[in-house]
Amino acid sequence: xxxxxxxxxxxxLNTFGMKVTARYFYEYDSLADLLDLDFExxxxxxxxxxxxxxxxxxxxxxxxxxxxxxxFTEVLSESSDxxxxxxxxxxxxxxxxxxxxxxxxxxxxxxxxxxxxxGASAVQNIGAYGVEVKDIIRTVFCYDTQEEEMVRFExxxxxYEYRDSFFKHADGRYIVTHVVFALQKGxxxxxxxxxxxxxxxxxxxxxxxRASLTPQQVRDAIIRIRREKLPEPGKVGSAGSxxxxxxxxxxxxxxxxxxxxxxxxxxxxxxxxxxxxxxxxLIEQCGWKGKRSGNAGVWDKQALVLVNATGQALPEEIVRLxxxxxxxxxxxxxxxxxxxxxxx
Ligand SMILES: Cc1cc2nc3c(=O)[nH]c(=O)nc-3n(C[C@H](O)[C@H](O)[C@H](O)COP(=O)(O)OP(=O)(O)OC[C@H]3O[C@@H](n4cnc5c(N)ncnc54)[C@H](O)[C@@H]3O)c2cc1C
Numbered sequence: 001x002x003x004x005x006x007x008x009x010x011x012x013l014n015t016f017g018m019k020v021t022a023r024y025f026y027e028y029d030s031l032a033d034l035l036d037l038d039f040e041x042x043x044x045x046x047x048x049x050x051x052x053x054x055x056x057x058x059x060x061x062x063x064x065x066x067x068x069x070x071x072f073t074e075v076l077s078e079s080s081d082x083x084x085x086x087x088x089x090x091x092x093x094x095x096x097x098x099x100x101x102x103x104x105x106x107x108x109x110x111x112x113x114x115x116x117x118x119g120a121s122a123v124q125n126i127g128a129y130g131v132e133v134k135d136i137i138r139t140v141f142c143y144d145t146q147e148e149e150m151v152r153f154e155x156x157x158x159x160y161e162y163r164d165s166f167f168k169h170a171d172g173r174y175i176v177t178h179v180v181f182a183l184q185k186g187x188x189x190x191x192x193x194x195x196x197x198x199x200x201x202x203x204x205x206x207x208x209x210r211a212s213l214t215p216q217q218v219r220d221a222i223i224r225i226r227r228e229k230l231p232e233p234g235k236v237g238s239a240g241s242x243x244x245x246x247x248x249x250x251x252x253x254x255x256x257x258x259x260x261x262x263x264x265x266x267x268x269x270x271x272x273x274x275x276x277x278x279x280x281x282l283i284e285q286c287g288w289k290g291k292r293s294g295n296a297g298v299w300d301k302q303a304l305v306l307v308n309a310t311g312q313a314l315p316e317e318i319v320r321l322x323x324x325x326x327x328x329x330x331x332x333x334x335x336x337x338x339x340x341x342x343x344x
Pocket of ligand 1: 015047048049050051052053054055068089114115116117118119120121123124125126127128163174175176177230231232233238239240241342
């Protein structure tokens with residue numbers, strides 16, 4: 001069925017909870033309905049969204065919003081060590097993680113509770129706790145709106161990088177309809193990132209092979225960790241990490257080290273010859289953690305997350321706070337932050 005709405009309220013379709021509308025909103029629940037759409041006739045701009053958890057609507061959307069309600073989870077094949085599962089783009093990604101854990105299958109558990117839908121997961125290459133979705137994607141099926149035909153991309157065709165993919169640079173040409181994931185039957189927990197071991201009650205150097213965990217136990221631990229750190233969509237509006245972590249030359253990193261007290265360690269990761277510095281740390285150093293600016297604010301447990309603090313924030317209040325933070329970090333460290341969240 002194709003559902004068409006005019007002047008659609010999008011407040012439940014973006015996790016920031018912005019009270020904005022779309023001039024036209026089309027939701028389809030089958031491939032046939034999507035293929036029936038005449039893209040030339042749609043009022044532009046045309047944007048396909050998922051759960052709106054990486055988006056900031058900066059005002060009412062003047063064109064057409066598309067949304068997938070293709071929801072199925074189907075086992076395609078099973079070998080002695082692997083299960084291939086096809087999942088519709090409109091399935092909530094965490095529902096898929098819950099399904100995998102309930103079947104005792106490994107691979108998706110570290111990605112538990114990341115907001116959003118399966119279609120966007122393949123566009124965004126979502127990641128958390130040492131796993132990226134590309135690690136479990138086998139094939140991405142799309143509708144090519146230009147050639148008006150279905151196309152399939154093997155994982156190696158998708159140019160996956162950190163939170164990036166070929167799809168992100170295709171200007172909306174490809175609509176993900178379903179994704180085939182490869183899940184593992186064999187014991188394969190990934191516990192070396194952050195505090196997963198501690199959350200499971202394991203010693204830092206414990207022998208993972210002997211831990212005899214289940215995917216469900218790891219999933220539960222990840223959910224506990226995330227709930228402690230991140231605002232829960234539906235309760236506090238946000239789009240998760242608002243800024244990208246800047247990657248700077250080593251000389252800039254050394255400048256940052258020299259600008260903070262000698263006993264302050266600057267967190268960093270080597271990326272080839274460059275250094276990545278967590279944006280949340282830079283923002284925190286500028287005193288923004290937990291601060292409010294009108295109805296917008298910076299999350300008190302993680303400075304990388306901007307929030308709709310009162311539930312009443314207007315898009316311009318979030319943008320104003322974003323700009324203030326960019327200026328602070330630039331003035332203090334000479335580093336330019338850029339948003340991770342897509343502005344529409
Ligand atoms: C509290 C919170 C925590 C978060 N934590 C993480 C995290 O740990 N790791 C992480 O990686 N991300 C995280 N995010 C960001 C977000 O969850 C991901 O980017 C997610 O993939 C967005 O999914 P969505 O369905 O909401 O997509 P949307 O935000 O609606 O869209 C994202 C992009 O995907 C495109 N898109 C959506 N559906 C399709 C489709 N079917 N076909 C083609 N293009 C499509 C859109 O056009 C847009 O460009 C977090 C967000 C929040 C709010």
